[in-house]
Amino acid sequence: MAQISTNGVSKRYGGITVLSEIGIEINDGEFLTLLGPSGSGKTTFLMILAGFVEPSAGQLFKNGSDITQLPAEQRNFGMVFQGYALFPHLTARQNIDYPLRIRGVPQDKRRSDVERIIGTVGLDGHGDKKPSQLSGGQQQRVALARALVFGPDLLLLDEPLSALDRNMREQLQVELKRLHRETGTTFVFVTHDQSEALALSDKIAIFDQGKLVQTGTPETIYREPNTRFVAEFLGSINIVPLQGPVQDGSVLRGTFGGQLLAAPQSSDMNGYTSCCLAIRPEHMRVSRDRPQDSTNALKVQVRDLTYQGATTDLVLSAADELILTFSVPSTTAEFQPRAGEKIWLSWPADKGKVLTV
Amino acid sequence: MGSVRQTQVLQTVLLWTLPVLVLPFYIAPLLGVFEWSLSRPEPGLQNYVRLVTDGDVIAVLLRTFRICLLVTLISVLCAYLLAYHWVFGSPARRLIMEICIFIPFWISVLIRAFGWIVLLRTKGVANDILLFSGVISDPLYLVRTEFSVVLGMVHFMVPFAVFPLASVMRQIDPKILLASRGMGASASFTFFNAFLPLTLAGIVAAIIIVFVFSLGFFITPAVLGGGKIVMIAEYIYIQMFQTTNWGFGAALSVGLLAIVAILSALLFRVIRPERLVR
Ligand SMILES: Nc1ncnc2c1ncn2[C@@H]1O[C@H](COP(=O)(O)OP(=O)(O)OP(=O)(O)O)[C@@H](O)[C@H]1O
Ligand SMILES: [Mg+2]
Numbered sequence: 001m002a003q004i005s006t007n008g009v010s011k012r013y014g015g016i017t018v019l020s021e022i023g024i025e026i027n028d029g030e031f032l033t034l035l036g037p038s039g040s041g042k043t044t045f046l047m048i049l050a051g052f053v054e055p056s057a058g059q060l061f062k063n064g065s066d067i068t069q070l071p072a073e074q075r076n077f078g079m080v081f082q083g084y085a086l087f088p089h090l091t092a093r094q095n096i097d098y099p100l101r102i103r104g105v106p107q108d109k110r111r112s113d114v115e116r117i118i119g120t121v122g123l124d125g126h127g128d129k130k131p132s133q134l135s136g137g138q139q140q141r142v143a144l145a146r147a148l149v150f151g152p153d154l155l156l157l158d159e160p161l162s163a164l165d166r167n168m169r170e171q172l173q174v175e176l177k178r179l180h181r182e183t184g185t186t187f188v189f190v191t192h193d194q195s196e197a198l199a200l201s202d203k204i205a206i207f208d209q210g211k212l213v214q215t216g217t218p219e220t221i222y223r224e225p226n227t228r229f230v231a232e233f234l235g236s237i238n239i240v241p242l243q244g245p246v247q248d249g250s251v252l253r254g255t256f257g258g259q260l261l262a263a264p265q266s267s268d269m270n271g272y273t274s275c276c277l278a279i280r281p282e283h284m285r286v287s288r289d290r291p292q293d294s295t296n297a298l299k300v301q302v303r304d305l306t307y308q309g310a311t312t313d314l315v316l317s318a319a320d321e322l323i324l325t326f327s328v329p330s331t332t333a334e335f336q337p338r339a340g341e342k343i344w345l346s347w348p349a350d351k352g353k354v355l356t357v
Numbered sequence: 358m359g360s361v362r363q364t365q366v367l368q369t370v371l372l373w374t375l376p377v378l379v380l381p382f383y384i385a386p387l388l389g390v391f392e393w394s395l396s397r398p399e400p401g402l403q404n405y406v407r408l409v410t411d412g413d414v415i416a417v418l419l420r421t422f423r424i425c426l427l428v429t430l431i432s433v434l435c436a437y438l439l440a441y442h443w444v445f446g447s448p449a450r451r452l453i454m455e456i457c458i459f460i461p462f463w464i465s466v467l468i469r470a471f472g473w474i475v476l477l478r479t480k481g482v483a484n485d486i487l488l489f490s491g492v493i494s495d496p497l498y499l500v501r502t503e504f505s506v507v508l509g510m511v512h513f514m515v516p517f518a519v520f521p522l523a524s525v526m527r528q529i530d531p532k533i534l535l536a537s538r539g540m541g542a543s544a545s546f547t548f549f550n551a552f553l554p555l556t557l558a559g560i561v562a563a564i565i566i567v568f569v570f571s572l573g574f575f576i577t578p579a580v581l582g583g584g585k586i587v588m589i590a591e592y593i594y595i596q597m598f599q600t601t602n603w604g605f606g607a608a609l610s611v612g613l614l615a616i617v618a619i620l621s622a623l624l625f626r627v628i629r630p631e632r633l634v635r
Contacts, residue, residue: 052535072538079539085532089554098550099540150540 003028003186004049004154009058011044011210018044019210022058026154031180031187033197036207037233042190043082045207046156049188051075062153075154078147078185082158084139086131092142093118093127099150117145120179137168144176148183157189161196173199194234198222206230222280228355231278238284238324239355240277240298252354257319261296263352276355281326283351286314286337290344297346300324302337316345387614390607397604404608414592414609421589424503424578425571428510433563435511436518437556443519444526458516466513470580473509474500477581501583509577514570518563525559565624569617589613 004026011019019041026032034042047053049060051072059068067075078099086095093114100110118127121141131139140160147155160176161169177200180187191197197204198218205215206229214226225231228239242254242261252265254275263277290297303323304315311327314337318324324345328337337343394404408414443454461469476482477499484496499505529552537547575590582588587595589609596606 050539052539072535073541073543076541077539079536081532081536083530083532085530085536087533087537087551087555089551098537098542101550102540102542102546146540 003063005061006049007059007061009045009048009055009060011041011048011053012056017210019048019055022212024205024212024215026186026188027203029184029186031177031189031200031202033201033204034188034190034207035192035194035197035204035233037192039209040207041210042192042207043158046158046188046190049154050077050079050156076150076152078150078152078155080140080143080147080155080157080160082160083163084131084143086139086142086146088131091128091130092123092134092138092145095131095142096145096149099146103150113149117149120182121145121148122175136164137172140164140172144179148179148185152185154186154188157187159190159192162191162193169196176200198234204234206233208233223353225278225353225355228276228278231353231355236281236325238279238281238326240279240318240322240324241320242275242277242354245275245354251349257298257322259298261298261352262349263296263354264350265354278353278355279347279351284326284345284347286326286328287344287346291346295349296352297344298324300343300345302339302341302343305337305339316343318345390610393603394607394611395604397607404604405612407605408608408612417587417589417592420503420586421572424507424510424586424588425568427507428514428571429564429568431507431511432514432518432567433522433560436515436522436563437560439515440519440522440526440559443523445531458519461512461516466576467580469512470509470577473505473512473581477505477508500581501585503582503586505581506578506586506588509581510571510574513574513577514567517570518567521562521566522556522559525556529555561624565621569621572613572617 006022006024009019009022010017022045024032034045036042044053048055051067051070055068059066061067062075087098090098096114096117097110100113105113114127118124121144123138123141123145126134126138129138131142134142143160147157157176161172164172173196176187176189189200201218203215204218204221206213206221208229214221214230216224221230222234225234225237231237231239240256240261242252242256245252245254247265250264251262252275253260253262254277255261256277261277285291290299298318300316300318302314303317306313306315307330308327310330312330314326314328316324316326326345395402397404439454439458442450443458444451446454464472474481478484479496479498479500481499483499484493487493488496533551533555534547537551542550573590574588575594578586578588579591579594582591590613593606593609593613596602596609
């Protein structure tokens with residue numbers, strides 16, 4: 001049973017719609033990530049879930065009952081704010097104790113609960129420091145502990161890692177996953193970092209300009225993006241426009257730069273005069289001559305090579321000024337392209353994904 | 358390099374302006390007053406002995422403290438509410454608050470005191486309204502009472518208390534208050550456990566400013582007290598210019614200065630505002 005769900009949630013500020021018709025199901029114990037570019041409405045949606053912002057339309061349900069009008073203080077949700085929002089006048093321990101004091105938990109239990117969560121988030125020895133004496137990562141841990149200590153039904157996290165440096169971010173990602181596993185709490189996590197979303201989530205919801213464009217597991221969204229926006233937002237992808245698409249059973253054929261290209265397509269393509277073919281770079285390969293075994297191949301020129309250590313990034317130009325990117329292992333014994341060289345880029349037909357929008 | 362040289366000269370001039378002005382215009386007269394208190398009418402400590410034994414003086418001092426405490430309490434409370442709405446209110450409310458806070462600054466303290474007399478006197482606007490609406494049947498004697506003095510002083514002091522309070526409130530991250538609510542806190546829990554402690558430094562500053570300022574108030578109690586509610590500053594004035602008791606007036610001034618200094622030092626010691634600011 002879905003623990004939290006929303007139905008047609010919209011938000012308008014003045015005449016501007018910043019969220020339109022968001023419908024989503026958040027299952028019990030799930031790690032859901034709201035992913036989208038800046039200004040796509042992620043924080044607004046999280047604030048609506050938390051009860052800090054009232055939706056202009058739509059409803060929120062918790063275990064089937066309507067909580068749209070329930071004030072934030074009665075929802076029993078934990079929240080980790082962008083920028084932590086710790087109480088500067090209280091020590092780490094007192095910050096974590098705060099929600100327990102609100103609930104009138106007995107002194108003994110409060111003390112043991114606080115100590116336990118301090119251990120869980122790895123803050124041993126820092127309990128008596130004020131937030132200003134803690135590092136960014138430690139402050140983040142206090143914020144997490146404070147939001148989890150009272151056993152919330154839902155934990156909302158607004159870009160909790162964005163202010164941290166890379167090492168700390170990676171370390172905390174691992175710990176977030178562990179906390180999620182250990183507490184069994186439902187997490188709703190906001191980020192605009194796609195690799196963070198892929199690494200952490202059970203389910204990703206992609207936001208674009210106030211709309212929920214796709215929801216699914218990281219694998220589904222990566223493999224089967226619904227739109228060009230989703231395809232380009234999550235991971236790197238090469239997009240090739242197809243002219244004169246013709247459907248032939250479960251295969252779609254079209255041309256680009258005089259080359260016939262094919263991709264699997266099950267739904268009906270009638271009415272489309274043009275569409276795009278999206279291919280993840282990991283499915284592509286380069287060769288000096290046109291490969292015999294592959295139907296999908298493009299002749300490209302190497303524009304630029306960037307050495308990245310383990311791999312070398314190639315910038316390739318195809319017909320019609322189309323730029324494609326690709327990376328090859330730096331140490332491979334086989335074919336190493338050089339700048340300016342004309343080479344062939346190919347991929348198996350079943351790895352292409354047809355995009356109409 | 359001429360410009361470096363000029364900068365150095367400018368720095369020196371700016372650095373020394375204040376001490377150079379303070380010395381002849383403040384320290385020197387102060388020492389003069391101190392000297393008077395010990396030498397007039399004849400050398401000795403008799404002026405200071407009178408300070409702590411004269412029943413009149415003690416009565417004036419006690420009245421001054423009582424009024425100042427009351428004024429401080431009321432002003433800081435009003436200012437707290439005003440500052441809250443000024444900082445957290447809607448844009449329209451903020452504008453109204455700004456007008457209410459700044460307009461009194463442009464009106465002279467004398468005019469404001471007389472304004473209160475117009476409002477409060479026996480045939481004044483306040484009595485007219487109360488009589489007309491039937492709340493009272495005989496006019497109230499509001500002028501030349503402690504009530505009118507306190508009212509006039511509060512009216513003057515509130516804006517001064519608003520500024521330190523608004524400044525600490527502006528530093529509060531609104532997300533902190535949201536966080537408190539989100540954890541389930543009621544409005545009063547959030548106020549007493551988050552908002553109040555975070556504004557404590559401003560409260561202390563406002564209390565010190567209002568109390569110290571009130572101790573030396575002259576015009577407002579003189580006009581609204583009408584000679585009946587005499588506070589220490591007016592009492593000093595009477596000693597100096599009406600009874601020409603220069604030495605005793607000077608001793609009172611020195612005593613007032615000492616009280617203000619000790620009180621400020623104590624307040625700072627006890628509450629340590631510098632520790633409250635993060
Ligand atoms: N109180 C408000 N009044 C008017 N517009 C607002 C308000 N809050 C948010 N918006 C607008 O709503 C849109 C979505 O904002 P939101 O903060 O939800 O984006 P976001 O996805 O969290 O972005 P970011 O990744 O930068 O945090 C933005 O265009 C923003 O300007
Ligand atoms: Mg945001």
